[in-house]
Amino acid sequence: MIKYIIVDDEPLAHDLIEGFCDILPHLQLEHHCYDALEAMQFLNNNQVDLMFLDLNMPKLSGFDFLRTLSNPPKVIVTTAYKEFALDGYELDIADYLLKPFSFERLLKAVNKAIGDNSQSTTSNNSAEITNPSHAANKRFFVKGDKKYHQVDSEDILFIEAYGNYTKVYFKEEMIISHEKISYYESILDNQHFMRVHKSFIVALDKIKLIEGNRISINEHEIPIGQTYKSLVSKLYNS
Structure with missing residues (x-):
């Protein structure tokens, strides 16, 4: 279960984010915080994995608040001010949502945040990854058939382009x-x-056989493109 909080001084923003997150299984709202000081107090006593953070708040701005945290959870910034986007990169935010945003855009941000294994652990993370060798075990949501499937990348065999979609x-x-x-x-x-x-x-760990211009995975045969041959050959010539 991915635990999250919302830090925003606008009640409507809370309603929107919570409504979107309620569609996704395994996301659990822990607390509504209406300013940064309230969030600071909550994080001092509670563990969460993800924080939706507004920037323009009274008392203390979102980025100034974030700078006070020595080991913050994953952060998705939500703001109406696109000019602050560059400031977020130095703070290692997971994604930057410009209000108003759609459910699909929030879904991409959540996938990016919970699938980011660039660090072996994250603070206050009940679903933390403790071993870099497990970096393939990313969980993310796939929209298909009007449903949102949570999948683990370790279970994927391969992905095939299908027009503007994928299989x-x-x-x-x-x-x-x-x-x-x-x-x-x-x-x-x-x-x-x-x-x-x-x-x-x-x-890569699902490949059974490479022969000629084909890769075998279970009963499937996947073609190797001409421009990708040299890259594939490094798998067995290294």
Whole structure:
């Protein structure tokens, strides 16, 4: 379960974020904070994995508050002021949502935040990753068939482009996702996944056989694109 808080001085913003997050399983709201000082007090006594943080608040701005935290949870900034986006990069925020934002945009931000394994641990994280070798075990949400499936990247066999959609293959099922293949290339760990064709990304540990211009994964045959041959060859020539 991913525990989160909302830090925003606008009640309508709380309603919007909570409503969107209620659609997603495994997201659990821990507290509504209406200014940074309230959030500071809550975080001193409670553990959370994710924080939705507004910037323009009374008493203490969102970024100034964030600078006071020695080991903050993952942060998704929510603000109406795009000119502050660059300031967030030095604070290692997970994503930056410009109000008003859609559910799909929030979903991408949540996927990015909970799938970010750049650090081996995160503060106050009840679902923390403690071993870098487990970096492939990212969880994220896939929209398909009007449902939102939480998946673990360790279970993915390969991904196939399907027009403006993608097919995400698992051992027992396939989900048609509403994202392009470039989206998955950006969020999946390149130590565990490789683009081998303009239309295919494969999980390296699921490869059974490489022969000629084909990769075998279970009963599936995946083509190797001409421009990707040299990259694939490094798997067995290194």
